[in-house]
Each structure stands twice: as C-alpha cells, then as structure tokens.
Amino acid sequence: MKYWLSHHGQSLWLALKRLLRNPFASTLNIGVIGIALSLPAGLYVLLDNLESLSRQVSSEPQISLFLSMQATPADVAQIQTRLKDHPGVRQFQFVPRDKALRELQKTAGIGDAVQSLTQNPLPDAFIIQAKNSSAQGLEALRSEISSWPNAAHVQLDSLWAQRLEAFLRLGKLVILLLAILLSIALVAVTFNTIRLQILTQRDEIEVAKLIGATHRFIRRPFLYFGALQGLAGGVIAWVIVAVSIEVLGKAIGDLTRLYTISFQLSHLNMSDSGSLVLFSAWLGWLGAWLSVSRHLRQIEPR
Amino acid sequence: MISLSQVSKRYPGGYDALKSVSLTIDPGEIVAVTGHSGAGKSTLLKLIAAIERPTRGSIIVNGQNVSKMRPSAIPYLRRNFGLVFQDHKLLFERTVFENVLLPLQITGYARQESAKRVRAALDKVGLLGKEKTYPITLSGGEQQRLCIARAIVNRPTILLADEPTGNLDAAYASDIMGLFKSFNQVGATVIIASHDEFMVQLLNPRLLKLDHGELVS
Numbered sequence: 001m002k003y004w005l006s007h008h009g010q011s012l013w014l015a016l017k018r019l020l021r022n023p024f025a026s027t028l029n030i031g032v033i034g035i036a037l038s039l040p041a042g043l044y045v046l047l048d049n050l051e052s053l054s055r056q057v058s059s060e061p062q063i064s065l066f067l068s069m070q071a072t073p074a075d076v077a078q079i080q081t082r083l084k085d086h087p088g089v090r091q092f093q094f095v096p097r098d099k100a101l102r103e104l105q106k107t108a109g110i111g112d113a114v115q116s117l118t119q120n121p122l123p124d125a126f127i128i129q130a131k132n133s134s135a136q137g138l139e140a141l142r143s144e145i146s147s148w149p150n151a152a153h154v155q156l157d158s159l160w161a162q163r164l165e166a167f168l169r170l171g172k173l174v175i176l177l178l179a180i181l182l183s184i185a186l187v188a189v190t191f192n193t194i195r196l197q198i199l200t201q202r203d204e205i206e207v208a209k210l211i212g213a214t215h216r217f218i219r220r221p222f223l224y225f226g227a228l229q230g231l232a233g234g235v236i237a238w239v240i241v242a243v244s245i246e247v248l249g250k251a252i253g254d255l256t257r258l259y260t261i262s263f264q265l266s267h268l269n270m271s272d273s274g275s276l277v278l279f280s281a282w283l284g285w286l287g288a289w290l291s292v293s294r295h296l297r298q299i300e301p302r
Numbered sequence: 303m304i305s306l307s308q309v310s311k312r313y314p315g316g317y318d319a320l321k322s323v324s325l326t327i328d329p330g331e332i333v334a335v336t337g338h339s340g341a342g343k344s345t346l347l348k349l350i351a352a353i354e355r356p357t358r359g360s361i362i363v364n365g366q367n368v369s370k371m372r373p374s375a376i377p378y379l380r381r382n383f384g385l386v387f388q389d390h391k392l393l394f395e396r397t398v399f400e401n402v403l404l405p406l407q408i409t410g411y412a413r414q415e416s417a418k419r420v421r422a423a424l425d426k427v428g429l430l431g432k433e434k435t436y437p438i439t440l441s442g443g444e445q446q447r448l449c450i451a452r453a454i455v456n457r458p459t460i461l462l463a464d465e466p467t468g469n470l471d472a473a474y475a476s477d478i479m480g481l482f483k484s485f486n487q488v489g490a491t492v493i494i495a496s497h498d499e500f501m502v503q504l505l506n507p508r509l510l511k512l513d514h515g516e517l518v519s
Contacts, residue, residue: 002412003410003411003412004410006412006413007407007410010407203391204395207393207404208404210351210353211380211385211404211405211408211452212377212378212379212380212383212405212408212409213377213408214374214377214378215377217377217408
C-alpha cells in the first residue's frame with residue numbers, strides 16, 4: 001500500500017517534470033485545451049444567466065379575456081359561471097373596468113393622462129389560469145374562449161416566455177453538441193501529445209520492460225501527464241470564462257439599467273467550476289489512456 | 303534452477319537459431335555459453351529471460367514454464383534476473399544514480415533503502431564517485447560496469463550477461479569477469495554468453511558450446 005502510494009507520487013512528480021521540461025509546447029497544448037473548453041463553458045454561463053432572467057420576469061402563463069365594451073353585468077355573470085364550470089380552468093379573477101382604470105391611474109407617468117379622459121376606455125376583463133399550462137393546452141383554451149359571446153379579445157400572456165424557453169432548450173442542445181465535438185478534439189490532442197512522448201521515451205520504456213516493469217508501471221506517468229494537462233486546460237478555460245464575464249458583466253449592467261431591469265451576470269458556481277476542471281482532467285486522462293494502450297504494446301524489447 | 307528441454311527457435315524467414323537444445327543449470331552455477339557469432343548464444347539468453355519465445359520445447363525457470371507464461375506475468379519473472387547487455391542499454395537522460403535506481407523503483411523500495419542499495423551497487427563496480435554524472439561522460443568500460451550495477455542492485459538470483467566484454471580491452475574485460483566471479487561467490491547463478499573463450503576461462507565455468515544452434519558440449 002505504501003509502495004503503491006509512493007509510486008503514484010513518483011508518477012505524478014515525473015509527469016509534472018515532463019510537463020515543465022517543455023514549457024513552450026505544454027503552454028500551447030494547455031492553451032488549446034483551455035480555449036476549446038471555454039467556448040461551450042462560456043455559452044453555458046450566458047444561457048444559464050438568460051434562463052434565470054426569464055424566470056425572473058415570467059410567472060405562470062395566464063390568459064387575459066377582455067370583454068366587449070357593450071357587455072352588460074348579466075353577460076359578465078354568464079361568463080363567470082361558464083368559467084366556473086369549465087374543466088380546463090384552474091382559477092380565474094374578474095377585473096372590473098373601474099378597478100382596471102384605478103390601477104392604471106396609479107401607474108406613474110400616465111396617471112395624469114388617464115385623468116383627462118372623459119370616459120373609461122377599458123373593458124371588463126378576466127384573468128384566467130389554465131389547468132394545462134402546456135403551449136398546446138393554453139392555445140386550445142384561448143381559441144375556445146375567444147368563440148364565446150362578448151369575448152372581444154383573448155390574449156395569451158407569457159407566451160413569449162415559453163418561446164424563450166424553447167430557444168434556451170435549443171441553445172442548450174447546441175452547446176451540448178459543441179461540447180461533445182470539442183471534447184473529442186481534446187482527447188485527440190492529448191492522444192497525439194502522449195504518442196510523441198512515448199516515441200521519444202522508447203528506450204526508457206524498452207529498458208523498463210526488460211528490467212521487469214509492468215504495463216501499469218509504465219503507463220501511470222503518461223496517464224498522470226494527460227490528466228494534469230487536462231486539469232491545467234480546465235483551469236485556463238475557467239479563467240477565460242471568468243474574465244469574459246467580468247468584462248461583459250459591466251457592459252450588460254449598463255445596458256439593462258437603461259431598461260430599468262436590475263441584472264447581474266453571475267459567474268460559474270462552485271459545482272459547475274469543479275465539474276469543468278474535473279471533466280477536462282478526465283478528458284486528458286482518457287486521451288492518454290487511449291494513446292498508451294495503443295502505442296505501448298508496439299514497444300517490445302528485442 | 304533453469305531447465306530447457308528440446309528447445310528450438312526459428313525466426314520468421316526460416317532461420318533456425320536454436321535446434322532442439324536441452325540443458326539444465328543448477329542454482330549457484332557459473333556457466334559460459336560460447337560459440338562463433340550467430341551460433342545462438344544471444345537467442346538462448348533471450349529465451350531464458352522471456353524476451354523471445356521458443357518455437358518448440360519448454361523452458362522452466364524457478365519452477366515456472368516461461369514458454370507458456372501469460373504476458374502479464376513476465377515482468378515478475380524478469381525481476382529474478384539481472385540482465386547485462388553488450389550495448390549496455392543505459393538511459394542517457396538519467397544520471398548514473400538514477401540508472402541504477404530504476405530496477406528498485408520498478409520493484410518498489412522505500413527511498414532510503416533504495417539509495418543505500420544503489421550506493422552499495424555503485425561501490426561494488428567502482429563508480430561511487432560518479433553517481434551524479436551522466437552515462438555519456440563514462441568510458442566504455444565504465445558504462446559496462448554501470449550496466450552491471452543496475453543488474454545486481456536488485457540482488458537477482460540469476461545474472462544473464464550477453465557479450466559483456468565485447469567491446470572492451472583485456473584489462474577492462476578481466477575486471478568485469480572478476481565482478482561476475484564475486485557475484486557468483488555470494489550465491490547467484492551466473493550465465494555469460496561470449497565468443498571469447500580465453501576470457502571466460504578466467505571464471506573457471508562450466509562451458510556450454512553452441513555450434514549453428516546445436517549444443518555440442
């Protein structure tokens with residue numbers, strides 16, 4: 001056990017030495033890994049932010065039913081009972097036209113303009129929450145209600161939020177594909193680096209085999225090398241993302257302030273950061289493992 | 303104990319390096335395999351160390367059948383051997399000390415114990431003062447002695463040496479033969495392949511003579 005640990009320590013140290021022996025090549029490799037990973041990671045952060053923004057502004061989807069101006073209190077009562085009996089309606093709220101006007105008057109800026117009106121331009125309205133809040137369910141309910149008598153206008157609120165959500169889903173899919181493709185590229189980069197290392201250390205590997213080294217013994221430093229390189233690449237990717245968010249965050253803060261929304265770009269959280277770095281290390285390890293399994297067998301002492 | 307029975311080795315292309323060789327080497331023996339170049343001396347040593355596999359016949363080393371061994375078991379077999387090569391097979395990017403350390407790293411010794419053993423082995427071959435230098439700065443004789451230090455640092459039970467004095471002048475060569483002799487005196491089996499019969503006579507060994515792949519005496 002002690003020996004096993006000490007050999008792992010030795011392998012790690014050897015891998016680190018090899019990484020530092022060619023600082024230029026190592027920097028290039030780590031840079032490539034970092035940049036390639038920062039792209040999907042950065043997009044993921046942006047999308048994550050958009051998602052939280054959309055959650056901030058959109059609540060549950062609602063249907064607004066505006067009655068025609070000619071509707072009498074009897075018509076209103078009839079629609080009320082219809083809504084009460086309707087199986088697709090979870091909950092509804094009646095907004096009488098007087099109340100709507102009062103609400104409007106309270107709104108800063110346009111209160112004075114409303115006060116100058118001679119008559120109330122607003123219709124009676126119902127705000128309806130559907131039982132089935134899927135896009136199709138809402139749309140079906142909307143078209144049904146709009147065929148009722150005295151229904152002047154039926155509007156699906158927060159439909160845009162659903163569209164945004166669909167876009168976000170699409171965006172996530174794109175990021176996933178991008179991440180998969182770039183991961184394969186990273187595995188290939190490590191594969192090749194390790195292949196070159198094996199070739200330059202051919203003599204050493206051959207002698208080690210002659211002296212009685214197991215495959216595992218020879219393989220271990222290469223695996224550590226791949227994992228270390230991936231780890232460093234992951235850290236670089238994290239730094240790129242963090243710096244980009246810092247730079248973009250200021251500009252976006254200025255922009256959203258103009259729209260009177262307070263919005264702050266958030267960084268990768270701890271667990272996402274950890275996953276990024278560990279995933280990158282794992283990719284490096286995988287590339288090294290594939291390379292070593294393939295090339296080590298070809299070196300047999302003669 | 304090493305025992306070969308009816309061992310043949312045919313290389314791809316139809317060249318027969320060994321033809322039906324049977325022999326037994328007891329523990330603690332000192333054996334010299336002689337013969338002209340191409341007689342099969344190197345092949346015999348490589349078969350014993352499982353560097354090559356026989357085409358026919360069986361090779362038993364310490365009770366294990368080398369010819370039927372799984373590839374994953376071979377490293378553990380090789381740890382019984384100390385191998386000395388004509389071309390030394392030293393690692394030039396490692397220091398003298400690190401070259402000798404390699405077998406101990408592979409077998410897994412604690413750092414302090416390893417350093418002690420490496421220094422003892424270097425002392426034995428007279429290279430203790432050069433532990434921090436690189437093999438490229440050593441003379442041919444010194445490189446060969448370094449190769450021997452690496453072979454004995456693990457205290458193997460069997461020492462295999464292929465043309466250990468091939469490129470050396472007589473003074474160096476007898477020096478190295480002396481090392482093998484002293485190693486044999488502490489109980490190790492020593493097998494030396496050499497074309498130089500006069501040199502190996504210094505060891506007073508059992509002589510195995512190969513001629514065109516056949517054991518003639």
